[in-house]
Each structure stands twice: as structure tokens, then as C-alpha cells.
Amino acid sequence: MLVGANGAGKTTLLRILATLVRPDSGEITVDGEWLGSRPSLRQRIGYIGHQTMFYHDLSALENLLHYARLYQLPLSKEQAHQGISLAGLEKHQHKPIRAFSRGMLQRLSIARALLHEPDILLFDEPYTGLDQEAAVSLDKQLLRLHQPGRVILLAAHRPQRLIPFASHIAWLKDGKISHHLPMSRISEAPDLLAYLQEVP
Secondary structure, eight states, X not given: OEEOOTTSSHHHHHHHHTTSSOOSSOOOEETTEEGGGXXXXXXXEEEEOSXXXXXXXXBHHHHHHHHHHHTTOTTHHHHHHHHHHHXXXXXXXXXXXXXXXXXXXXXXXXXXXXXXXXXXXXXXXXXXXXXXXXXXXXXXXXXXXXXXXXXXXXXXXXXXXXXXXOSEEEEEETTEEEEEEEGGGGGGOHXXXXXXXXXX
């Protein structure tokens, strides 16, 4: 879990990790390999950002088919149908997504990010704009996605809901990660603990 105040740079950091933005300095490594040295490493990353970047006049299924082709998946139709099923959107798959709620768009975004079966998932403020029912649905999806061999990094301004899911926490403050530790050792960082208790 990545926490920090608004404007701390959480979104920028996630976009850098997703290779959508180039860092001013430094390198990103995956299993010891520099991400820039082997573009195929990008295939291991799934990103869910603030903007859904869907085509609003297309249906949910048509959007997933489009992205499956962009990912050059050999079984694009099968992957798209499986994504619709996992998102629980079978009844709505042929509707234009301009009629979708925020929660439905979030589920479709997760389905798209999982099309190529990445083992690194990056979520940027996933609960923003969700009602209670959609938030509970996202809780269940996160629990399902939490599997051995998969890394999930979630950025949150209000992290309380994520604390039960998190194994580690990183605090982005003044442009730097000031703390990074397992949740089981959070008592060793009283200033971080105080921050989490102060955030509404």
C-alpha cells in the first residue's frame, strides 16, 4: 500500500512504474532487470488509473475486445469474454459503457488490466467515486486477486479501508519514500501511525 497526502506524487510514481511516464532520474527494475532494457517486461504490469480510457460509444465487450487485440493476445475473444465474466458484467456486456456507473467502470477497468494476466497490478485510488456496494465489490475482487506470485500496489489518500488487505506500507512524503515496512512492524514508525490515524 502506498500512502501520502494529495499532491505527494502517488499518481506520478504509479505512472512511472507503469512505464507511462519517464522518470527524471533513477531506474525501475523488475526481478533485477532494468525495465527499459527489455520491453517485454511491461507485459507483466497491469495498471488501473483515475481515467478509464474506454470508448464510451462501444459496449463493454467491444472495449475489452479492442484492448485484447492491442495486447496482441492470441485468444482475444476468449480473453474478452472471460474478463466480462470475472467482472460480473455479463448482463451489461452489450450496453454502451456511457451508461455504466462508476463501480461498473471500475470492474471493467480491472478486467482490462487482467486481460494479459500480469503478475504486477498497480491501482491508483481505486475506491474514488465508488458507492458502498461498489466498494464492497472491490474489496472482494482485491481479496480474489491477492495470490502467491502476484504483487499488488495500491495508492490511497484515505488508506483505512486498505489496511486489512495490506502486507506492507510505503509513505510517500516530500517526494520521497520516507517509510517502507511490513504492516506487522508499523508500531516502529510512530509518525506514520499518527498520520494514518489523522487521515479522515
